[in-house]
Amino acid sequence: MSLVVVGSVAFDTIETPFGKVERVLGGAGTYIGLAASSFDIEPKLISVVGNDFLEKDLEMLKNKQINTIGIQQKADEKSFFWKGRYSNNMNHRESLATELNVLGEFDPIVPKSYQGAEYLMLGNLSPVVQRKVIERMEKRPKLIVMDTMNFWMDIMIDELHQTISLVDVLTINDEEARQLSGEYSLLTAAQKILAMGPKYLIIKKGEHGALLFDKENIFSAPALLLEKVVDPTGAGDTFAGGFIGYLAQCQDISFESMKTAVIVASAVASCGVEHFGVEGMKKVTIDKIKNRVKQFVAIVKFDSKLKI
Amino acid sequence: MSLVVVGSVAFDTIETPFGKVERVLGGAGTYIGLAASSFDIEPKLISVVGNDFLEKDLEMLKNKQINTIGIQQKADEKSFFWKGRYSNNMNHRESLATELNVLGEFDPIVPKSYQGAEYLMLGNLSPVVQRKVIERMEKRPKLIVMDTMNFWMDIMIDELHQTISLVDVLTINDEEARQLSGEYSLLTAAQKILAMGPKYLIIKKGEHGALLFDKENIFSAPALLLEKVVDPTGAGDTFAGGFIGYLAQCQDISFESMKTAVIVASAVASCGVEHFGVEGMKKVTIDKIKNRVKQFVAIVKFDSKLKI
Numbered sequence: 126m127s128l129v130v131v132g133s134v135a136f137d138t139i140e141t142p143f144g145k146v147e148r149v150l151g152g153a154g155t156y157i158g159l160a161a162s163s164f165d166i167e168p169k170l171i172s173v174v175g176n177d178f179l180e181k182d183l184e185m186l187k188n189k190q191i192n193t194i195g196i197q198q199k200a201d202e203k204s205f206f207w208k209g210r211y212s213n214n215m216n217h218r219e220s221l222a223t224e225l226n227v228l229g230e231f232d233p234i235v236p237k238s239y240q241g242a243e244y245l246m247l248g249n250l251s252p253v254v255q256r257k258v259i260e261r262m263e264k265r266p267k268l269i270v271m272d273t274m275n276f277w278m279d280i281m282i283d284e285l286h287q288t289i290s291l292v293d294v295l296t297i298n299d300e301e302a303r304q305l306s307g308e309y310s311l312l313t314a315a316q317k318i319l320a321m322g323p324k325y326l327i328i329k330k331g332e333h334g335a336l337l338f339d340k341e342n343i344f345s346a347p348a349l350l351l352e353k354v355v356d357p358t359g360a361g362d363t364f365a366g367g368f369i370g371y372l373a374q375c376q377d378i379s380f381e382s383m384k385t386a387v388i389v390a391s392a393v394a395s396c397g398v399e400h401f402g403v404e405g406m407k408k409v410t411i412d413k414i415k416n417r418v419k420q421f422v423a424i425v426k427f428d429s430k431l432k433i
Numbered sequence: 434m435s436l437v438v439v440g441s442v443a444f445d446t447i448e449t450p451f452g453k454v455e456r457v458l459g460g461a462g463t464y465i466g467l468a469a470s471s472f473d474i475e476p477k478l479i480s481v482v483g484n485d486f487l488e489k490d491l492e493m494l495k496n497k498q499i500n501t502i503g504i505q506q507k508a509d510e511k512s513f514f515w516k517g518r519y520s521n522n523m524n525h526r527e528s529l530a531t532e533l534n535v536l537g538e539f540d541p542i543v544p545k546s547y548q549g550a551e552y553l554m555l556g557n558l559s560p561v562v563q564r565k566v567i568e569r570m571e572k573r574p575k576l577i578v579m580d581t582m583n584f585w586m587d588i589m590i591d592e593l594h595q596t597i598s599l600v601d602v603l604t605i606n607d608e609e610a611r612q613l614s615g616e617y618s619l620l621t622a623a624q625k626i627l628a629m630g631p632k633y634l635i636i637k638k639g640e641h642g643a644l645l646f647d648k649e650n651i652f653s654a655p656a657l658l659l660e661k662v663v664d665p666t667g668a669g670d671t672f673a674g675g676f677i678g679y680l681a682q683c684q685d686i687s688f689e690s691m692k693t694a695v696i697v698a699s700a701v702a703s704c705g706v707e708h709f710g711v712e713g714m715k716k717v718t719i720d721k722i723k724n725r726v727k728q729f730v731a732i733v734k735f736d737s738k739l740k741i
Contacts, residue, residue, distance in 0.1 A: 214611075214617055215617070303522075309522055309523070310658070310659060310660050310661060310662070311658055312658040312659065312660050313660055330641065333638065333641035333642070334641070334642075334655060336658075343658065343731075343732045344732060344733075344735065345655040345656075345658070345732045345733055346655070346733075346735075347642060347653040347654070347655050348653075350618070350619055350620040350644075350651065350653070351618060351620065352618050352620050352621055353618060354618070371741070375740065381735075381736060384735045384736075385735065385736070385739050385740070385741075388735065388739065389739075389741060411741070414741065415741055418739055418741060422737050422739070423651075424651045424652060424653045425652075425653055425654075425733065426737065427652065427654075427689075427692045427693065427696065428689060428692075428693070429730050429734065431693050431696065431697075431726055431730070432683065432693070433679070433693075433697060433719070433722065433723055433726060
């Protein structure tokens with residue numbers, strides 16, 4: 126049940142219709158690690174930060190049972206910084222600044238104590254860095270989950286294809302699935318993407334839920350309905366963290382178990398977007414997640430012996 | 434199990450990335466009537482057409498067991514005509530022409546043989562016309578379902594509110610629910626809309642499924658995944674027709690039954706969008722609908738005794 130997570134640990138300045146936060150802790154690695162740490166595992170984080178990184182943030186991660194020895198600190202560089210603004214209906218976001226800083230030359234180191242992990246989560250990063258982590262694991266993990274985004278499709282599609290071919294589960298959103306496959310129908314898109322190598326594909330649809338595919342099966346999970354979405358930053362990451370965190374805890378990677386993992390992942394992600402930055406994930410408890418899963422079951426259940 | 438449907442019977446010119454059809458039979462009344470006629474009922478249609486209406490189209494409706502005596506024909510006017518074009522990803526459509534013609538002064542007549550119907554479906558039309566039909570039914574139907582759209586919210590919100598307060602079920606899409614309620618969260622929007630009078634609200638989300646609400650309960654149904662959507666025209670109407678058609682057949686209007694009706698309605702609508710105009714609805718059979726419902730059950734089922 127050992128889980129290694131690679132992803133950015135960064136600072137974000139975020140503006141949404143509900144307010145603004147400046148230079149708060151963020152990054153895919155942070156969100157994934159916090160989400161996964163809700164389960165009975167100690168995520169081992171691989172990342173890089175700069176000389177501006179705060180001791181209190183590191184302490185918070187450690188207090189959440191996240192192993193941080195794989196986080197390199199560069200004395201003469203700054204941490205990755207992202208600034209973004211969400212539109213009024215939260216459906217669109219504009220990147221106002223993206224300063225790669227330490228991420229520009231990120232050479233991921235897998236500490237000795239991380240070796241032998243059975244689960245590996247590749248957070249959204251350059252596919253070259255993601256592949257290096259796979260290569261530097263002495264034993265191939267039982268399950269490799271990879272998150273990515275349209276940015277890498279735009280600038281390094283060949284490298285992306287190479288990394289995708291090495292993983293077990295790919296998670297992307299619906300627009301990205303369409304871009305990667307060149308198909309509008311998500312059904313056809315999924316079949317094309319599965320032919321690129323991964324055994325499973327998860328298409329994240331935000332407020333519309335998520336789809337899980339393998340070559341034979343489909344599972345469609347609607348999202349929970351929330352009264353207020355304050356800040357959607359990191360929702361894809363916390364989904365991924367909840368997904369692999371649950372699987373690493375239950376140690377069952379069948380399609381049936383992955384269905385549950387998708388529901389659990391949605392529940393975890395729903396807890397994150399109700400607060401700014403990582404505040405939601407800092408507060409989340411396994412009881413809150415269980416409660417959300419119960420709500421999910423309540424809104425989707427119906428008598429499957431339909432009389433027509 | 435008698436069902437009265439009011440809605441336009443019209444000509445449409447439709448352009449989608451998959452082709453173009455000119456002046457084909459369309460209109461909410463047509464789509465709803467055809468969808469409802471898949472069930473073991475004979476929908477009684479109330480509408481108006483012009484002197485350009487074709488005998489063959491009337492015959493087709495009659496052959497589908499649709500009662501057409503409530504369709505008035507105006508000798509000196511033309512039928513309602515709509516021309517529209519869908520964007521490449523089918524997510525947006527542009528109205529290129531809307532000629533009201535006979536619909537402009539439509540005064541709906543409820544034939545004597547339509548009186549006493551237990552189910553009434555108000556297809557998208559002016560809320561004033563919809564209300565006239567309710568008023569002209571001598572006995573209030575057991576269930577009144579109303580479809581509407583943003584157009585009426587823009588130009589006659591007071592009339593719309595008045596009609597909404599008289600019906601049992603309102604069906605609108607997600608953007609319309611947000612416009613009508615002034616709330617972005619569909620959860621909050623639903624509660625505000627239910628406070629306007631209807632006992633039930635259905636929010637149609639197209640390729641993302643549908644939500645059914647009453648004051649205490651929520652049911653979230655994802656959509657079926659289709660390989661090809663050729664023409665989405667009338668999908669909301671066929672959804673509504675499938676919904677009320679199923680309920681009129683099974684004569685059970687409990688929330689549980691409405692859940693099934695939503696699933697059935699999605700299945701019916703999915704059959705319609707695979708062909709241009711009403712061709713999909715002309716071909717649909719109860720077996721095809723049952724098969725789609727089976728597919729739905731297959732993609733949403735999971736072990737609800739989740740171990741976390």
